[in-house]
Amino acid sequence: MSVVTVQLGQCGNQVGQEFFNVLCNDSSNAKDKHYKDCSHERFFREGPSQDLRARAVLIDMEPKVISQTIAKAVKSDKWRYGEKSHFCQKQGSGNNWANGFSVHGPKHEEVVQDLVRKEVEQCDRLTGILTMMSLAGGTGSGMGTYITQCLRDTYPHTSILNHVTWPYNTGEVIVQNYNSILTLSHLYQFSDAILVHENDAVHKICAQLMNIKHISFNDVNKVIAHHLGSTLQPVYSTSSSCYSRNPIGEFMSSLVNHPEYKLLSVRNIPQMSSTSLAYSVFHWPSLLKHLRQMLIANARMEEGIDWAVRARSVSISDKGRTTREPGFNKSLANLLILRGKDVSGAEIGGFKDPALYVPWLPVESAFSSWSSSVPFSGYEKSATLVSNSQSLLAPLNNMVGKAWNMFASRAYIHQYMKFAISEEDFLDSFTVLEQVISSYSQL
Amino acid sequence: MTQSIVVQVGQCGNQVGCRFWDLALREHAHVNKKGIYDEALSSFFRNIDTRKNDGGASQITGGKISTLKARAVLVDMEEGVVNEILQGPLREVFDSTQLITDVSGSGNNWAVGHWTYGSAYRDQIVEQVRRAAEHCDCLQCFFLIHSMGGGTGSGLGTYVLKLLEEEFPEVYRIVTSVYPSAEDDVITSPYNSILAMRELTEHADCVLPVENQSLVDIVNKIRHMAHSGKGVSAIKKDCTVISSQGGVSGVEKPFDGMNNIVANLLLNITSSARFEGSLNMDLNEITMNLVPFPRLHYLVSSLTPLYTLADVNIPTRRLDQMFSDAFSKEHQLMRADPKHSLYLACALMVRGNVQVSDLRRNIERLKPTLPFVSWNQEGWKTGMCSVPPVGHTHALLALANNTCVRPTFMDLRERFGKLYRKKAHLHHYLQVEGMEQACFTEALSSLSSLIEEYSQLDATKGICMPDTSRLSIAT
Ligand SMILES: Nc1nc2c(ncn2[C@@H]2O[C@H](COP(=O)(O)OP(=O)(O)OP(=O)(O)O)[C@@H](O)[C@H]2O)c(=O)[nH]1
Ligand SMILES: Nc1nc2c(ncn2[C@@H]2O[C@H](COP(=O)(O)OP(=O)(O)O)[C@@H](O)[C@H]2O)c(=O)[nH]1
Numbered sequence: 001m002s003v004v005t006v007q008l009g010q011c012g013n014q015v016g017q018e019f020f021n022v023l024c025n026d027s028s029n030a031k032d033k034h035y036k037d038c039s040h041e042r043f044f045r046e047g048p049s050q051d052l053r054a055r056a057v058l059i060d061m062e063p064k065v066i067s068q069t070i071a072k073a074v075k076s077d078k079w080r081y082g083e084k085s086h087f088c089q090k091q092g093s094g095n096n097w098a099n100g101f102s103v104h105g106p107k108h109e110e111v112v113q114d115l116v117r118k119e120v121e122q123c124d125r126l127t128g129i130l131t132m133m134s135l136a137g138g139t140g141s142g143m144g145t146y147i148t149q150c151l152r153d154t155y156p157h158t159s160i161l162n163h164v165t166w167p168y169n170t171g172e173v174i175v176q177n178y179n180s181i182l183t184l185s186h187l188y189q190f191s192d193a194i195l196v197h198e199n200d201a202v203h204k205i206c207a208q209l210m211n212i213k214h215i216s217f218n219d220v221n222k223v224i225a226h227h228l229g230s231t232l233q234p235v236y237s238t239s240s241s242c243y244s245r246n247p248i249g250e251f252m253s254s255l256v257n258h259p260e261y262k263l264l265s266v267r268n269i270p271q272m273s274s275t276s277l278a279y280s281v282f283h284w285p286s287l288l289k290h291l292r293q294m295l296i297a298n299a300r301m302e303e304g305i306d307w308a309v310r311a312r313s314v315s316i317s318d319k320g321r322t323t324r325e326p327g328f329n330k331s332l333a334n335l336l337i338l339r340g341k342d343v344s345g346a347e348i349g350g351f352k353d354p355a356l357y358v359p360w361l362p363v364e365s366a367f368s369s370w371s372s373s374v375p376f377s378g379y380e381k382s383a384t385l386v387s388n389s390q391s392l393l394a395p396l397n398n399m400v401g402k403a404w405n406m407f408a409s410r411a412y413i414h415q416y417m418k419f420a421i422s423e424e425d426f427l428d429s430f431t432v433l434e435q436v437i438s439s440y441s442q443l
Numbered sequence: 444m445t446q447s448i449v450v451q452v453g454q455c456g457n458q459v460g461c462r463f464w465d466l467a468l469r470e471h472a473h474v475n476k477k478g479i480y481d482e483a484l485s486s487f488f489r490n491i492d493t494r495k496n497d498g499g500a501s502q503i504t505g506g507k508i509s510t511l512k513a514r515a516v517l518v519d520m521e522e523g524v525v526n527e528i529l530q531g532p533l534r535e536v537f538d539s540t541q542l543i544t545d546v547s548g549s550g551n552n553w554a555v556g557h558w559t560y561g562s563a564y565r566d567q568i569v570e571q572v573r574r575a576a577e578h579c580d581c582l583q584c585f586f587l588i589h590s591m592g593g594g595t596g597s598g599l600g601t602y603v604l605k606l607l608e609e610e611f612p613e614v615y616r617i618v619t620s621v622y623p624s625a626e627d628d629v630i631t632s633p634y635n636s637i638l639a640m641r642e643l644t645e646h647a648d649c650v651l652p653v654e655n656q657s658l659v660d661i662v663n664k665i666r667h668m669a670h671s672g673k674g675v676s677a678i679k680k681d682c683t684v685i686s687s688q689g690g691v692s693g694v695e696k697p698f699d700g701m702n703n704i705v706a707n708l709l710l711n712i713t714s715s716a717r718f719e720g721s722l723n724m725d726l727n728e729i730t731m732n733l734v735p736f737p738r739l740h741y742l743v744s745s746l747t748p749l750y751t752l753a754d755v756n757i758p759t760r761r762l763d764q765m766f767s768d769a770f771s772k773e774h775q776l777m778r779a780d781p782k783h784s785l786y787l788a789c790a791l792m793v794r795g796n797v798q799v800s801d802l803r804r805n806i807e808r809l810k811p812t813l814p815f816v817s818w819n820q821e822g823w824k825t826g827m828c829s830v831p832p833v834g835h836t837h838a839l840l841a842l843a844n845n846t847c848v849r850p851t852f853m854d855l856r857e858r859f860g861k862l863y864r865k866k867a868h869l870h871h872y873l874q875v876e877g878m879e880q881a882c883f884t885e886a887l888s889s890l891s892s893l894i895e896e897y898s899q900l901d902a903t904k905g906i907c908m909p910d911t912s913r914l915s916i917a918t
């Protein structure tokens with residue numbers, strides 16, 4: 001019933017650390033013992049002195065981030081990483097995907113597989129693997145891609161969820177679009193699902209919902225961790241009337257019902273600073289109404305939603321031509337997760353509206369919902385929506401466009417050729433992603 | 444953690460190098476109050492237990508500092524500067540075995556430095572560098588420091604560069620090159636510079652060109668700041684930017700203020716590799732992000748704040764000023780105007796109390812004012828190091844791959860032409876064994892094609908380039 005997490009690169013390790021923090025704080029404060037036990041079993045094991053040890057493996061090619069991450073966990077005084085569950089080298093991949101993929105990946109595959117195996121052996125049953133990394137760097141993206149591929153081969157029947165951090169639109173790594181398209185195109189071929197957090201969107205949540213003035217990566221990571229926690233913490237399964245046993249597997253079967261479509265995004269409501277939270281009251285109808293409109297109008301947060309956008313797949317204009325509803329974000333599948341007080345009374349019919357979905361799938365297989373009456377992370381009520389929708393189409397199209405422009409001048413290609421990635425490889429990646437773009441646009 | 448080795452060649456190289464070692468020691472002393480030999484220190488220093496006579500000893504980090512030795516090789520074909528170092532406060536930091544000297548100098552003749560001393564000292568230099576490399580457990584980078592205008596730094600320095608490439612092809616070569624001003628007292632400096640340029644273009648991973656005239660201007664501006672308004676005392680004593688205490692010798696020398704600026708450049712460029720931060724920028728990320736085409740690897744740098752040195756509690760407006768200044772002409776370590784030329788790529792390396800939101804705000808603010816090449820409109824790289832320089836709360840180093848290097852190169856070519864047309868001093872070069880007329884013509888054409896490559900890119904400035912039509916796929 002457990003999930004093993006593999007954190008790769010600076011981003012993967014920093015986000016992963018916050019993720020376990022959220023999980024541990026949430027479940028330790030939960031009043032429901034079964035919830036607590038289920039969460040602990042899922043993400044933690046018992047250490048030598050009955051303390052909590054994250055079921056996680058930490059990988060980076062430079063030592064600084066790993067030691068910082070381990071130290072931060074120790075400082076939390078609630079949980080820590082396994083004594084020997086980490087691996088690092090002395091020098092990073094230098095933002096070069098090719099270096100991570102062609103050099104570090106193959107070179108350290110065995111060690112990493114060993115570490116993962118040791119974690120897996122400590123699970124009564126392994127139900128899924130979660131990898132965490134950024135798209136833009138060299139280690140997380142390049143080596144992460146390679147390692148995901150290896151894990152796929154070693155654990156053919158285990159669901160693998162790739163969590164990726166999408167770079168800010170500008171200003172971090174110059175070759176980020178190259179690294180990202182190489183990662184996404186490879187992952188697309190063997191991953192079960194790719195769960196995306198865009199740094200720009202999360203940054204806005206920090207600024208506008210959390211009211212943070214000087215936003216640090218720490219703040220950004222806390223929001224991502226909150227989203228992930230609210231998605232992956234235990235939920236009650238009505239069919240077996242106990243906590244669901246295979247979260248990642250069920251997650252995949254709810255959301256990835258067609259192999260062409262694997263890009264998932266997360267929305268969550270409510271989200272606010274802890275001071276505001278203390279003075280707020282929530283009602284399910286209003287929360288869900290907002291969340292539904294966030295989905296339809298493709299907004300990442302409850303502020304600034306465009307209420308004019310309506311769910312309508314096609315409309316026939318007076319000239320008899322079919323046009324698309326402007327701004328409408330069509331879904332292939334949605335998973336709604338409700339947590340907290342009075343969940344059973346929450347009315348979720350609005351998410352079963354066929355107008356949200358493609359005509360060629362019955363709504364029953366396009367929409368699923370989970371719920372738990374245990375409030376999540378101090379929110380009396382909260383709702384999370386994971387979507388396989390057109391939400392990432394624009395960012396992906398934008399990214400591929402920029403990478404293609406750069407590729408046309410062959411800028412930076414020599415850096416990749418040094419590590420055995422050729423122009424052909426780039427072209428293959430472009431082809432894969434143009435296909436993905438085309439598939440999502442045609443929804 | 445990785446290590447780097449500094450190779451300082453010639454008078455300029457050694458004088459700048461020593462300012463670097465001095466400032467690096469002070470910075471680590473400030474951060475590392477417990478006197479532990481930590482990972483950060485190990486990147487540029489070895490820790491030697493002098494009581495053991497095996498010379499090797501406590502490489503392992505975590506122990507007490509006993510004696511720190513610089514990971515450096517000092518090369519000069521005159522003894523003067525190196526001897527002074529050996530009598531100055533930094534003498535402990537170098538072993539006599541790290542020094543390679545001769546007595547007669549290169550007479551400001553690139554050919555003598557490159558060919559005569561190159562072949563004479565080749566084995567000795569390789570041997571010394573190898574020894575320094577053996578003391579590293581993961582050697583990442585060589586920092587070569589030299590001047591372009593003289594004979595030793597320029598000639599022998601670029602010879603060493605080739606040696607490093609041959610012997611350690613995997614290790615990055617970042618070169619700090621001091622370019623002569625137009626009024627330079629070395630008459631043959633245009634020859635030397637152009638002969639050296641070719642080697643830099645062909646054998647360096649990246650070059651940080653620094654012009655003496657710009658350094659003079661910046662030093663004057665800092666002096667002016669200190670004397671006007673706030674008074675001399677406004678500038679704090681222990682600031683590493685301009686202070687020259689503990690320099691090569693006790694008294695301040697003419698180049699010290701200038702060399703401190705270059706030393707700070709090196710300190711900041713390596714800070715993110717030495718200390719931790721929420722977005723590390725390792726040395727190997729510099730070329731990966733800033734060098735789109737192998738030959739176009741000249742990076743113009745600027746350091747800010749230069750003269751808000753005295754302020755400690757700098758409010759946010761000042762923080763944004765630091766970002767604005769980094770793009771102004773006056774703050775470049777080269778006489779160049781990046782804002783009115785074309786950016787191929789730009790890196791911002793911040794130190795201290797600066798958050799990702801500060802970076803984002805400033806990039807958004809400045810982006811519209813800066814022309815970027817069409818295929819790299821988002822050509823920004825950022826690094827965040829949490830340890831600020833001594834005496835500051837924050838600092839910024841901007842590195843730009845920008846076509847604004849062109850005027851300096853063209854100017855140099857013109858000065859070269861004036862001498863070359865008259866064949867002035869040519870015979871001094873041609874009589875050196877290994878040197879031929881072709882060396883001049885090839886160096887000149889190498890520089891011309893470099894200028895041409897930058898020009899072609901520069902010409903695309905302001906022209907709206909349509910997006911390349913996308914790859915079509917069968918649907
Ligand atoms: N949200 C978030 N993004 C991060 C964090 N750290 C880095 N990033 C993003 O990750 C990308 C850079 O990748 P890194 O994770 O630093 O790179 P790496 O995987 O360590 O690879 P190399 O350092 O190149 O070997 C950029 O897009 C950053 O915005 C973090 O803590 N949180
Ligand atoms: N910035 C700076 N420039 C120097 C210094 N010493 C010499 N130069 C410059 O270096 C050039 C002469 O080269 P030099 O280093 O003296 O010759 P070498 O010893 O033969 O390499 C001239 O352009 C000088 O202005 C120094 O300490 N700092």
Ligand SMILES: [Mg+2]
Pocket residue numbers: 009010062092093137139723
């Ligand atoms: Mg890294």
Ligand SMILES: [Mg+2]
Pocket residue numbers: 454593
């Ligand atoms: Mg001289």
